[in-house]
Amino acid sequence: MEAILEIKHLTKTFSRADGEALKDISLEVERGEMLGLIGESGSGKTTLLRLIAGLESPTSGSIYLNGKKIVGQHTFVPPEKREIGMVFQEYALFPHMTIEKNISYGLHKMDPAKARKRLFEVLEWVNMAELASRYSHELSGGQQQRAALARALAPNPSIILLDEPFSHLDGVLKDQMREELRTILKTSGTTALFVTHDTMDALSVSDRIALLQKGMLQQVGEPRELYEKPNNLYTANFLGKVNLIRGYCSSNGILTDFGTFPPSSKFEDGEEVILSVRPEHVRLGICPDSDLKGVLFHSSYQGDHQLVHLRPSVKNSRMRIILKMPSTYMVNIGEVVGFRVEASSINLFPANGVNGH
Numbered sequence: 001m002e003a004i005l006e007i008k009h010l011t012k013t014f015s016r017a018d019g020e021a022l023k024d025i026s027l028e029v030e031r032g033e034m035l036g037l038i039g040e041s042g043s044g045k046t047t048l049l050r051l052i053a054g055l056e057s058p059t060s061g062s063i064y065l066n067g068k069k070i071v072g073q074h075t076f077v078p079p080e081k082r083e084i085g086m087v088f089q090e091y092a093l094f095p096h097m098t099i100e101k102n103i104s105y106g107l108h109k110m111d112p113a114k115a116r117k118r119l120f121e122v123l124e125w126v127n128m129a130e131l132a133s134r135y136s137h138e139l140s141g142g143q144q145q146r147a148a149l150a151r152a153l154a155p156n157p158s159i160i161l162l163d164e165p166f167s168h169l170d171g172v173l174k175d176q177m178r179e180e181l182r183t184i185l186k187t188s189g190t191t192a193l194f195v196t197h198d199t200m201d202a203l204s205v206s207d208r209i210a211l212l213q214k215g216m217l218q219q220v221g222e223p224r225e226l227y228e229k230p231n232n233l234y235t236a237n238f239l240g241k242v243n244l245i246r247g248y249c250s251s252n253g254i255l256t257d258f259g260t261f262p263p264s265s266k267f268e269d270g271e272e273v274i275l276s277v278r279p280e281h282v283r284l285g286i287c288p289d290s291d292l293k294g295v296l297f298h299s300s301y302q303g304d305h306q307l308v309h310l311r312p313s314v315k316n317s318r319m320r321i322i323l324k325m326p327s328t329y330m331v332n333i334g335e336v337v338g339f340r341v342e343a344s345s346i347n348l349f350p351a352n353g354v355n356g357h
Helices: 045-053 099-107 112-125 141-153 171-188 199-205 223-228 233-238
Strands: 003-015 019-030 034-038 060-065 068-072 084-087 159-163 192-196 208-213 216-221 243-249 254-256 259-261 272-277 282-284 292-301 305-311 321-326 336-341 347-350
Touching: 003 045, 019 045, 019 216, 034 045, 034 171, 034 199, 045 084, 045 159, 045 192, 084 141, 099 112, 099 141, 112 141, 112 171, 141 159, 141 171, 171 199, 192 199, 199 223, 208 223, 208 233, 216 223, 216 233, 233 243, 233 272, 233 347, 243 321, 254 272, 259 292, 282 321
Parallel strands: 034 192, 034 208, 084 159, 159 192
Antiparallel strands: 003 019, 003 060, 060 068, 208 216, 243 254, 243 272, 254 259, 272 347, 282 336, 292 305, 292 336, 305 321
């Protein structure tokens, strides 16, 4: 695949007291790809977006767009000449202009006939042809977002940057806009990088995800890869609910207070590890002689499912396991149950380290 955007060893320091906001970031966005940039508040994701857009200058490193350097030593292409579209968190639509004029704003250098054709093409992509004569205050939140997206798409940029595109939306509308955004960008063949703190935004919309923590990239890969095979405990925790269980390796398996989990060849006997497994991969066993046992002590009703909590029968153990069960399952608090976990769904991390297996 062809890389549209290339970020090479990018570092940003705002002040000596604040330290590095971004630390040696290298990342590529391929043509037609939707890359989700996620991280908690202060992780550096908005700073990276601003550096790409040209709203900030890096301390060191370089950025290439379509193979041409736009940021680097002795190089700084101004924002308006970067062929980059931007959709701001607040949408930033001009309130005194109709949606049609908002979208046409970036087409003023184009031949009028071609600009008109492009306008209607973009309006069709975002399904807003019938709303073109309205003003932004006459639109719903979802419609305003589509209008802002249309305005960014109109000049046919090389890449579109979106800052928290779903932060003002809730519930069903948020789910709908996730699907609509992906459909619009894929239909138009647009390359996009969007920032979000919401893991569900990233998992459901992205082709790939880049996770930032304290200015450093933790992992880059497809959504399923980061969710199912995180390369460290931070990624495992950030991407969703996860059980973390401390144990020791042996030739028979991973020894824990719940019993013995499937063995791993990646660690030495006696080595202390942390085992991670998602709640949906824990299954209640039907065999009373299961190697893994726990005491049912709590259930949390979630509507279409429930989260069932287990603790070891070992006295004073603080370990816990959560598993996902149908909401119709009858939980008998205090019952000792067997459970099982497929070896392929387990990730292991050194108890005092970073990388996983």
